[in-house]
Ligand SMILES: Nc1ncnc2c1ncn2[C@@H]1O[C@H](COP(=O)(O)OP(=O)(O)OP(=O)(O)O)[C@@H](O)[C@H]1O
C-alpha cells in the first residue's frame with residue numbers, strides 16, 4: 007500500500023486533473039482509491055459527474071475531513087491511495103499533516119516563472135519539514151513552447167528541486183474530462199486523446215520507477 011498526495015498551495019495548477027488521470031491509469035493494474043481532502047470536493051464532484059454520465063470509473067473516490075483518516079485507510083485493501091488536497095495559502099498546516107501520512111508528494115506546477123515562487127513555498131511548508139519524498143510535475147505545458155519547460159526545469163533544478171522528466175501538455179481532453187464525466191482514458195482513441203493519456207502514462211511510469219526505491223514502511227508506522 008502506498009499513499010501519495012498531490013499538493014500545491016497555488017490553486018488551479020492541475021492537482022485534481024493529475025489525481026484523476028493517475029488514478030485511472032494506475033487502476034489498469036492496481037486497486038486504487040482516491041481520497042478527496044479538499045473541502046471544495048472537486049474529485050467527488052468529478053466522480054458524481056461520471057456516475058451521472060453512466061461511466062463507471064475503475065477506482066473508488068471517498069471524501070475525508072482529517073489527514074488522520076489516512077492513517078486508518080492504510081489498513082484498507084488497496085495498492086495505491088491518491089489524495090487530492092486544497093490549493094490555497096491558508097492550508098499549510100493541513101498540507102503538512104497530510105504529507106506526514108503520505109509516502110510521496112507530487113507537486114504539480116505550471117511552467118512559468120510566476121508559478122515557481124508558490125511552488126517553492128509549498129516545498130518549504132510541506133515537504134521539507136516532513137522529509138516526505140516528492141516529485142515536481144510540470145503540467146499544462148504548451149506543446150508549441152518547449153522552451154518554457156526547459157527554462158522552468160533549469161530554474162527548479164538550480165533551487166535543488168527534483169523535477170520529473172515527463173511533463174503533461176495542455177490538451178482540451180483534460181479540460182473536458184470532468185465536464186464529460188469521464189477520465190482521460192475514457193475517450194475514443196484519436197491522436198489527441200492518446201497524447202493526453204500518454205503524457206500521464208509516462209508520468210506514472212516515472213513515478214513507479216521512483217517509488218521502487220522508496221520504503222512505505224517508514225510512514226506505515228504513523229497512526
Ligand atoms: N494538462 C491540462 N491541459 C488542459 N487543461 C488542464 C490541464 N490540467 C488541468 N487543466 C485545467 O485547468 C483547470 C485547473 O485544473 P485542476 O482543477 O485540476 O487544478 P487544481 O490544482 O485541482 O485546482 P484547485 O486548486 O482549484 O483545486 C481546470 O479547468 C482543468 O481542466
Ligand SMILES: [Mg+2]
Pocket residue numbers: 021022023044048090091093
Ligand atoms: Mg483541485
